[in-house]
Each structure stands twice: as structure tokens, then as C-alpha cells.
Amino acid sequence: MNGVRSKKLQKEQIKQMSTDTDKTEVGSYFISNYPPFSQWKKENIAEVETVLTQPPHEEVPLGLYLHIPFCRKRCKFCYFKVFTDNNAKDIENYVAALCREIEMVSKLPVMGDRPFRFVYFGGGTPSYLSSRQLTSLVDRLRANINWDQAEEVTFECEPGTLKEPKVHTLRQLGVTRLSLGVENFTDEILNENGRAHLSDEIYRAWEWIKAADFPNVNIDLISGMVGETWENWKYNISKTLELSPESITIYQMELPYNTVYSKDILGNKIGIPVADWSLKRDWVNYAFDEFLANGYHVSSAYTVVKDPEKVNFSYRDNLWQGSDLLATGIASFGHVSGVHYQNKAELAEYISDLTEKSQLPLGRAYTPTAEQSLIREMILQLKKGFLEVSYFKTKFNVDIIEHFAEQWTTHKSKGFLDFNQDRVELSRKGLLHADALLPPFFEDKFRDVRYT
Ligand SMILES: C[S@@+](CC[C@H](N)C(=O)[O-])C[C@H]1O[C@@H](n2cnc3c(N)ncnc32)[C@H](O)[C@@H]1O
Numbered sequence: 494m495n496g497v498r499s500k501k502l503q504k505e506q507i508k509q510m511s512t513d514t515d516k517t518e519v520g521s522y523f524i525s526n527y528p529p530f531s532q533w534k535k536e537n538i539a540e541v542e543t544v545l546t547q548p549p550h551e552e553v554p555l556g557l558y559l560h561i562p563f564c565r566k567r568c569k570f571c572y573f574k575v576f577t578d579n580n581a582k583d584i585e586n587y588v589a590a591l592c593r594e595i596e597m598v599s600k601l602p603v604m605g606d607r608p609f610r611f612v613y614f615g616g617g618t619p620s621y622l623s624s625r626q627l628t629s630l631v632d633r634l635r636a637n638i639n640w641d642q643a644e645e646v647t648f649e650c651e652p653g654t655l656k657e658p659k660v661h662t663l664r665q666l667g668v669t670r671l672s673l674g675v676e677n678f679t680d681e682i683l684n685e686n687g688r689a690h691l692s693d694e695i696y697r698a699w700e701w702i703k704a705a706d707f708p709n710v711n712i713d714l715i716s717g718m719v720g721e722t723w724e725n726w727k728y729n730i731s732k733t734l735e736l737s738p739e740s741i742t743i744y745q746m747e748l749p750y751n752t753v754y755s756k757d758i759l760g761n762k763i764g765i766p767v768a769d770w771s772l773k774r775d776w777v778n779y780a781f782d783e784f785l786a787n788g789y790h791v792s793s794a795y796t797v798v799k800d801p802e803k804v805n806f807s808y809r810d811n812l813w814q815g816s817d818l819l820a821t822g823i824a825s826f827g828h829v830s831g832v833h834y835q836n837k838a839e840l841a842e843y844i845s846d847l848t849e850k851s852q853l854p855l856g857r858a859y860t861p862t863a864e865q866s867l868i869r870e871m872i873l874q875l876k877k878g879f880l881e882v883s884y885f886k887t888k889f890n891v892d893i894i895e896h897f898a899e900q901w902t903t904h905k906s907k908g909f910l911d912f913n914q915d916r917v918e919l920s921r922k923g924l925l926h927a928d929a930l931l932p933p934f935f936e937d938k939f940r941d942v943r944y945t
């Protein structure tokens with residue numbers, strides 16, 4: 494994620510973000526925070542250490558993220574910090590360090606009396622752990638924390654890692670939202686893109702998941718996998734509708750620097766046919782139309798849900814409203830009492846900090862100004878498709894319509910959104926371009942820096 498890049502590549506990246514060129518270039522990225530991660534520094538770690546050891550703002554919701562960085566195989570498009578070819582001992586060493594981290598975190602004054610409102614097991618592939626490893630992990634976690642009062646416990650799964658007893662174990666452990674990385678229903682495409690699973694494994698896992706009756710099941714799809722065509726995309730959407738999950742998330746294929754495909758393109762000069770942005774957007778547009786026609790509702794630029802009245806994605810909604818998130822696991826991102834932080838990204842260091850030095854594996858931090866916190870919440874919430882002006886007046890004492898008048902007017906003139914003094918509302922075109930609408934809100938000093 495934090496690779497060093499040449500000036501030329503950085504310029505290309507900036508060009509891409511500022512002009513939204515149509516070609517899917519290497520260096521595209523997904524905006525999930527502000528200020529850019531590249532600005533978070535090791536030198537600021539004392540700032541997060543201070544807030545961790547102070548009582549919290551009790552009214553701020555608290556969440557927990559646990560990162561499980563193992564996968565069966567590295568997908569050729571994936572930019573996450575993951576390890577493959579692991580043996581049981583590697584996993585046990587990691588899980589032991591993670592449990593130690595949770596034990597330390599659970600004693601921090603910043604916990605206060607707050608229960609966890611949401612918990613997220615993300616990856617990597619948390620479902621890579623066996624039932625036995627999972628039960629042992631949760632038993633050890635429960636010695637220090639519980640999520641009995643959480644309104645949502647999410648667990649990310651790769652279809653081919655699931656077995657019937659493991660699905661039951663997940664339900665028993667309190668998982669309420671199971672997120673399944675389907676990505677595509679066609680074996681040739683799954684195979685070409687380096688996925689470890691094939692379509693049979695999706696259908697097999699689906700029967701077990703349905704039988705276990707989770708309150709919320711999400712399916713992830715990617716628009717623009719290598720080999721995708723209109724015909725196949727339509728097939729993906731009809732298959733997804735047949736499964737009829739509570740929630741469907743579609744990501745438009747990005748090519749950040751550290752993916753196998755990006756390295757092939759840049760280093761080995763191999764042409765990788767990833768669809769242009771306009772085609773990927775057309776595919777998402779088609780999918781939204783189909784899902785809406787079948788009773789789903791838009792929940793964000795990426796997600797449709799069957800029933801918006803249910804708590805559908807507590808993790809996302811709380812995080813986008815500035816909740817605290819205690820980050821555990823290698824390279825995890827967190828936010829606590831107004832300070833951003835990330836754990837160390839090197840496995841050996843992460844483990845030795847916890848197991849030998851008995852210290853939290855904090856890697857870098859950043860304390861946003863009030864203006865930066867406002868921008869962060871505003872651009873993240875914009876991904877939901879609308880903003881309530883009163884929310885920002887109450888929380889930040891800023892009229893966002895006046896404050897960002899130029900950006901709203903420009904975006905409106907291009908048909909991305911409409912606004913009045915109370916509300917900003919993205920059009921369908923705006924939803925499809927959501928990520929490209931965000932950089933204009935960045936402060937000048939962060940426009941020309943790399944993002945990660
Ligand atoms: C941590 S994975 C989900 C769980 C599990 N590891 C899996 O892949 O099945 C999160 C999701 O990120 C998405 N993703 C990963 N790399 C991507 C890329 N380069 N562009 C768009 N989406 C991507 C995929 O849809 C994937 O399901």
C-alpha cells in the first residue's frame with residue numbers, strides 16, 4: 494500500500510484523479526479517509542498514545558476492527574495486505590498476537606464504559622481460519638471483551654473457504670452480517686483474475702448461509718474484472734438476483750500500484766484489458782436499474798439493500814459519522830478521540846511488539862484539524878448519495894453549502910448533483926462517479942500528494 498513511486502507516476506495519478514480520464518490506469522485508488530494516508534506519520538504516534546490513555550467522549554459510538562490477513566491465493570487485482578501459503582503455526586502466532594492486542598486494548602482508558610456498537614472481522618479472509626481456530630480465537634477474545642450489545646458483527650468470507658460446520662460456528666459466535674466475496678459467477682473470469690474459488694463453491698456456500706439465517710448477508714461483486722463482457726455482466730446480475738441477498742456491493746475495478754496486474758502492466762509491460770471507467774459505470778448503472786426494479790434500494794454509491802429500515806451497515810454508517818474505531822491486527826486503520834492511526838504493516842514487527850515488547854504496534858498517526866474532520870465526514874457521507882446540511886451545522890458549525898459553494902456549483906453544472914440550503918443529493922450520474930467527485934474538496938496542500 495505504501496510503495497515508493499516515481500515522480501512521473503505520481504503525476505499520472507494526480508492527472509487521473511483530477512480529470513477522471515476514461516482509461517483504468519495503474520495508480521487509481523479508493524478514497525476511504527482524509528487527510529490522505531501518506532500524511533499520517535510515525536512521528537505523530539504520541540498523539541494517539543495520549544488519547545488512548547485518556548477517558549473517551551462517552552457519547553461517541555465505539556467499534557472494533559480485527560484484521561485477518563490470510564488468503565488462500567492472492568487475487569491479481571487485490572491491493573490488501575495479505576499472506577498466502579501459511580501453515581497452522583503462522584496462523585496461531587498471528588492469532589495469539591491479535592488476542593494479546595485485544596487484551597491490551599480492552600484495558601485502555603479510552604474504552605470507558607462504552608460497549609462495542611459494531612465489530613468487523615475483515616481481511617484478507619477471516620473465513621480462512623478453520624472452525625477450531627475461530628472458536629479458539631473467539632474464546633480468547635471473550636476473556637477480555639464481548640460484543641453482546643453490538644448491533645452488527647460483520648465477518649468477511651471467501652466462498653471456497655466455507656464449510657457447513659464453519660457457517661454454523663460463525664452464526665453461534667454472534668456474526669450478524671456475513672459478507673461474501675463472490676465477485677463474479679463465471680469460472681473463466683474467476684480463474685483469470687486469480688480468485689481461489691469457482692462458481693460451484695458460491696452455490697454450495699449459499700445453501701449453508703441461507704440455512705443458518707443470518708440477519709444480513711452481503712454479496713460483493715466487481716464491475717470490470719479482466720475478461721468481463723456485457724453478456725457476462727448481465728449473467729452476474731441475474732445470478733445475484735436469484736440468490737436474493739439482503740445487500741449487494743459493487744466495486745468498480747481499481748488498479749492500485751501493488752496489485753499483480755499493476756506490476757504486470759508497469760514492470761513487465763503486459764497489456765491487461767481492464768474495462769474503461771465509462772464501461773464499468775455503465776455496468777454498475779445497469780445493475781442498479783435491475784436491482785431497483787427487483788425491490789432493492791440504493792444505500793450508497795456501491796451498495797443496494799432490500800430493506801433500508803433495518804440496520805444495514807452499522808460499521809459504514811458509524812465510521813462515516815466520525816465514530817471511534819479501535820483497529821487491531823496488522824496494518825489496520827483506526828480512529829479514536831479525533832486522532833487517525835494505523836498499526837504497523839510488517840508482520841514480524843507487529844508480532845514482536847505485542848508478544849515480546851508488550852506494546853501496542855502503532856505505526857503512524859495524524860490528528861486532523863476541525864476543517865479536515867469536516868471534509869472527511871462530508872466526502873465519506875457523500876458516498877451515501879446525499880448530505881443533510883443541518884448535520885454539519887450542528888456538529889461543525891459550518892454551512893457546507895456556503896463553505897464549498899464553488900465545488901457544489903461545478904458538480905451541479907456537470908449533472909452530478911443538485912442542492913438547496915438543506916440538502917445535497919447526488920444524481921445517478923453522480924453516484925456512478927462518486928469517487929471522482931471527492932478530490933475537489935481536498936485542501937490545496939493535499940491535492941498534489943500521493944494518497945496512500
Ligand atoms: C477483503 S475482500 C473480501 C473478503 C475476501 N477476501 C474475498 O475476497 O472474498 C474485500 C473486497 O474488496 C474488493 N476488491 C479487492 N481488490 C479490489 C480492486 N482492485 N478493485 C475493486 N475492488 C476490489 C473485492 O470485491 C473484495 O470482495
Ligand code: SF4
Pocket residue numbers: 563564565566567568571572573575616617618651674
Ligand atoms: S480480494 Fe480477498 S481473497 Fe483476494 S487477495 Fe484480496 S483479500 Fe484475499
